[in-house]
Amino acid sequence: MKRVITPLLIGILFLILQTTWLSSFPIQRVRPDILLIFTLYLACLFPPILGGILALLMGYLMDLFSGNILGYYTFSRPLVFFAAQFFKERFYLEGFPSQFLFAFTFGLLEGVIILMLMGTLQGVPSGGLFSLFFTFLLPQSFSTGVVTPLLFILFQKGSSLLFRQPEEGLKEKA
C-alpha cells in the first residue's frame, strides 16, 4: 500500500509545483515537465502493473488541471511509461548524458503523441502543429532532459529513505 500511496502523493506534490512554481517562470517554453521525469523514474524502478496504474493516475491528474478537453495525458502517460520500461535496459542510465538523452527522447515521444491526438481528434491544422515541434516541443524536451539527472539523484535519495532499500537504486535496476 505504501508503494502506491507514497508515489501518488509525490505525484500530486509535483503536479502542484508544476501548476504553481514552475508556471511562474518567465520563459514558458523552457518549463521542464517534472511529472514526466517522475513517470520515467517510476518506469525504471516499479514493476509494470503497479507502475502502469500509477502512470495512468499521473496522467489523469494532469488532465484534471489542464485545458485539454478529452484527457490526452491519461492515454499518453501509461504509453510513455511502458515505452520507457521497454527501452530502459537499452539505456545505460548512469551519468548526465544518458539520463538527459533518456528524458529528452521520451519528452519528444510524448509531444508527438499529443500532437497526433490533437491533429486527429480535434482537427487542429497540421501546419500549425508542425511549427510547434521546433518552437516549443524541442525547447521543452531539452529543459526536461537537463533537469532529469538532478531529479533522478533526488528521487534515488528519497526512495532509499522512504522504502529503506539503500542498495536498490537506478544502477541495480537499469
Place this chain on the structure above:
Amino acid sequence: MRIRGFFLFRRYTLLIFIILLLLSALVLMSLRAKQRKGIEVSDALLMEVCSPFQKAATFMIDTVQGTFQHYVFLVNLEKENRMLKKKIAELQEKDQQRKEMRLANERLRELLQFREKNSPSMVGAEVIGRDPSSWFKSITIDKGERDGVKKGMAVISPAGVIGQVLKTAPHYAVVLLITDYNSAIDTMVERTRAKAIVEGKGENRCQLKYLLRADEVAVGDIVVTSGLGGNFPKGLMVGEIKQVDKKGHGVFQFAELIPSVDMTRLEEVFIIMEPSLPTQSPEEKVRKGKKTKK
C-alpha cells in the same frame, strides 16, 4: 487444453494488462468527450482535494516573490509601477468603453441593449494555478459551483476577455483561455463591424477565422466580442490585429490577433454570472457542430 490456455494467459498477462490499461484510458477520453456525469463528479472530487494545496502553494510563492520584489530589490518602485499599470489598465478600459458608447450612440436602437450588456453581475476570483502542460492554456481559479460559477461562463479582466469556464468543482474551476486551441468565441472588428470567430493558437496568440474576404480589416484594428455567443457581453475587448492574410482563394480571409490581456501574468479575474443574450451565431453553430462531430 484448459491448462495450456492458463499458461498462455499467464504468458501474455503483461500484454493483456497494457492493452486493458490503454483501453481504459481511451474509455475515459470517450466519457470526457460525452461529458458524462460520473467522470465530472470524480474530476470535481479530485479537484477539491488537490486545489487547496495548489492555493496554499500559490500563496507561499506569491509571498516569497512579493517579499523579494517589495522589500529586497525595489522598495517603492515596484509598488508605484503596479499602481500605474493598474491605472493605465483602468484608463484603457474606460477609453474602450467610451469608444464603444460613441459607436453605439450612432446606432440609437442599440444604445439601451449595449448599456445592459456592459453592466452584468460579476464575481471576482483569484488565479491559484496554471495548466500543468505547456500544450494547453488554462488556469485554475478559487471560485466554483458554490459561488454560482457554471460551465461556459465568461471570464474577463479589466484589459479584456480571458476565456470561459471549462470544468467546475464546488469551490474551484478551470478556465479555458482564449489562446487555447480548443477555444472559439464570436467576435467582430470594432471599426468595420465585420463578424469573425477568434480561435486560440497555443501561445499568446489567436487567429481570426471565418472573416469574409469582402470585409475590410487592417493591422491595428481592435476586435471586440459580438455578444452573439450568449456568454460574453457585447463590446468587450479581445485583442488587436497584428497580421492580415488574404493569400489564396476562397470566401474567407485570416488574421492574426494579439490578445489584449497578457495571459502569462494573470492574478485576478472576473466571472460574468449573467449571460447577455441566448442567441447563437450561425458561425458558432457550424463550429460547434464541427467540433462535436470530431
